[in-house]
């Protein structure tokens with residue numbers, strides 16, 4: 001297989017808890033993939049199995065076609081940042097990386113190069129204990145890049161970072177992907193992911209809910225239009241004849257799906273029905289994600305009124321029936 005991550009029916013149970021449940025998917029090179037799910041969904045457990053830190057109950061996780069424990073020089077194939085505080089606070093950044101490098105047969109020149117790459121060259125000999133969270137994250141990434149690996153894994157890399165730190169991580173991951181690497185990062189926040197990743201793997205309760213691109217996710221969830229009119233019954237008749245699905249929203253307004261705002265305006269004008277407001281709306285990715293994962297949390301869903309549109313609820317419940 002190519003240089004990528006492959007999960008095959010990966011499963012991890014802790015006593016009665018199934019943390020990861022027959023997860024099968026591929027993470028491709030050349031793009032940034034987000035591994036997304038609410039707290040407790042199984043992201044960390046999955047990443048730890050990819051890195052050979054936990055043994056799967058069944059199934060397997062392959063990196064470039066091999067299980068981690070079969071990889072002879074792991075740092076050269078997969079770099080990981082699981083915990084920003086992995087470095088000893090009393091050591092300097094350089095010493096920390098030099099120890100890591102030595103155990104993998106990597107020279108000191110490479111240590112200096114990665115420190116430069118992450119912007120820590122100026123503080124290479126300062127104690128890690130005095131580093132900010134952003135600096136510790138950079139150091140973690142420097143460690144992950146030491147062996148120039150084709151696969152890079154990061155667990156919640158932007159957690160707690162300020163805006164500049166998040167921007168830096170984002171552009172760093174993009175350039176790593178552009179170099180042809182496989183980049184997987186976990187998060188529980190869709191808002192973070194939407195601007196950073198190309199593809200998303202969404203999990204809930206250890207199960208794969210979605211494996212798609214951000215673009216596809218945006219496109220799939222239909223838009224709707226909020227319409228305010230003093231003659232809702234008549235307008236509903238007109239729009240229904242145009243093929244729209246119209247539902248009252250409870251505040252006296254109508255929600256129309258399957259027809260866009262200009263068509264609604266034209267049809268209303270043609271019928272002589274006044275329009276007081278016409279608002280196209282789209283479900284945000286955050287809404288879509290919350291809807292998806294909340295139904296996973298309940299396993300089988302009674303789909304309750306979504307915070308956004310009727311179209312969104314329809315799409316999400318259709319998916320559950322698959």
Ligand SMILES: Nc1ncnc2c1ncn2[C@@H]1O[C@H](COP(=O)(O)OP(=O)(O)OP(=O)(O)O)[C@@H](O)[C@H]1O
Nearest residue numbers: 014017019037038039040041042043044045046188
């Ligand atoms: N060592 C363990 N022993 C027992 N249960 C565990 C253990 N590790 C994880 N779990 C359980 O497995 C499930 C998945 O946990 P995991 O930490 O992988 O989720 P996560 O998606 O990474 O969540 P978070 O975003 O909170 O880190 C949870 O229900 C958790 O309680």
